[in-house]
Amino acid sequence: MYINFRRPSIAADSELREDDVIVRYDDQDEILGFTILHATQR
Numbered sequence: 829m830y831i832n833f834r835r836p837s838i839a840a841d842s843e844l845r846e847d848d849v850i851v852r853y854d855d856q857d858e859i860l861g862f863t864i865l866h867a868t869q870r
Contacts, residue, residue, distance in 0.1 A: 829867035837861055 837860045839852040848865040864870075 829864045830861060831864075832861040834860055 834854075837852065838854070839860055840855040841853045841857075843851045843853070845851065850863040850865070852860045852863070854860050
């Protein structure tokens, strides 16, 4: 599942956390969105 806060959502960086959530950041280190891996299995 992907949650987007802004468009366009061109990420400058991303982080895969231990809980299988990918956090995407812009070039000013503000959060653009989240990707929740395996969301249907949670």
